[in-house]
Amino acid sequence: MTPITTTADLAAFCNQLKGQPFVAVDTEFMRETTYWPMLCLIQAAAPNGAEACIDPLAPGIDLSPFLDVLRDTSIQKVFHAARQDVEIFNNLGAMPRPLFDTQIAGMAAGFGEQIAYDALVRQMLKIDLDKSSRFTDWSRRPLSDNQLTYAIADVTHLARLYPVLRGSLEKAGRLAWVEEEMEALIDPELYDVNPENAWKRLRPRKHSAKYMAVFKAVAAWRERTAQTRDQPRGRILKDDAIDELAAQAPTDAAAMDRLRGVPKGFSGSKFGPDLMAAIKEALRDPEAYAPVVEREKTNHNPAAGAVVELLKVLLKARAEDAGVASKLIATVSDLEKIANDDNADVGALTGWRKDAFGTDALKLKRGELALVLDGTRVRVVEVRRAPKQAAAE
Structure with missing residues (x-):
């Protein structure tokens, strides 16, 4: 196969895609040494x-x-x-809507958590894919025949797999489950690269105005520097160093160089003066610069840890009953919030997730359900309370 290399040929190909119900898309990119992903190849296939x-x-x-x-x-x-592919196209101003991610769909269809593409093709289409070209250098030209054969096969089989997988979900009444996940995947906030919002991807350990002001300023400085130099964030400054800088708030080179998380001699490097200036600017008026962080309300229930462990077992049992990956129903963070609050603002207590798991999770907390080991399988059974006990309550 010869790749499309001119705008005229690309326009002609895209005319063939117009009016089609769907198009399968994949990309090959590199970003190990860059901030911005380097798009090296786009593959597309339609049902026609x-x-x-x-x-x-x-x-x-x-x-x-x-x-x-x-x-x-x-x-x-x-x-x-799709997440990294979506990020690339969003950066190019073309958020792909509507979107269907077969990995997430596979989770809803009972193929396990984060099933690999080749495994899904093997199970659904009975085809073994040759993945030997997966980790080749996609930036080098010309691309080899093996690379192009590997690349186009991904979307050729994806175009065959999609109708089968979608049909299976529709039959099971689970297509809406996947569509809900797709809306989250194309949320622009997920791909926000505004340096002033970079702190939101990190976990601040304190909440004072001074700490948060420096935390935000250093995160923004690192993001701008990484974008400008097109280098990975971690090569500019590690996450742990941001926390330490925020906690210590150094205002001179000697104080910065004493920090364990900051590379030795950092203050005297090409980055040092700019970073120091960002910290000082944040400290001019910490109250005004610091972002407002809403802390999660917890009742610090001493039994919450044990409740979370029970909820994990219940989640696994209910996920197996439903034939769906447990990760699609609830995360560990969701379980921790449910353990502390019956009205926690989590997806597991709304919509189809509540039907599949959330309602039972609250019943388990109230002692209305029990977990019973039946051989190698956990069963969920209702607890029948004695009349006197029920009346007393």
Whole structure:
């Protein structure tokens, strides 16, 4: 297969995608040494047989025709493990809507948590994929025949897999479960790269105005520097160093160099003066600069830890009963919140998740359900209370 390398050929291919019910999409990219992902190849296939590899590194090529396809809300965009692909296209101004992620769909269909693409194809289509070219250098040109064959196969099989998987979910009444997850996946806030919001991806350990002001300032400085230099955040400054800088709030080179989390001699490096200036600016008026952080309300129930462990067992049992990955129903964080608050603001207590697990989780907390080991399987049984006990309560 010869990849598309001109805007004219790309426009002609995209014309073949117009009017199609869906298009399967995949990308090959590299970002090990960069902040911004380097898009090296785009693969696309539609049910009418149109399929192609698009070379975004070809001199002079304009990706606009394909980006318009991604923006076309009449065409379903199908990915597997879509988050990083969505990030790339969102950066290009083309959030793919509507979206269908076959990895998440596989979780709802009972194929386990975060099932790999080749495993899903093997189980659903009975095809073994050759993944030998997966970790090759996709930025080098020309691409080999093996690379292109591997790349196009991903979307060819994805286009076959999608209708089968979607049909299975529709039959089971679970398509709405996946659509709810898709809305979260295309939330622009998930891909926000505004430096002033960088602190939100981290976990501050304190909440005082002085700490949070410096925490926000250092996180923003690191984000801007990483973007400008196109380097990974961690190569500029580690997360632990941000917390230590916020806690100590150094205002001179000697104080900064005494910090364990900051690289030796950092204050005298090309980064030092700018970082110091950012800290001093935040300290000019910490109350005004510090973000407002709403702390989660907990009742610090001493038995909450034990309740969480019981909820984990219940979640596993109910997930097995429903034939769905437990991660799709609730996270450990959700369980911790439920253990402390019957009205916790978590997805596990709303919608289909409440039906599958949440209602029983609250019953378990009230002692209305019990977990019984039946051989190697956990059963959930109702607890019948004695009349006198029930009346007393």
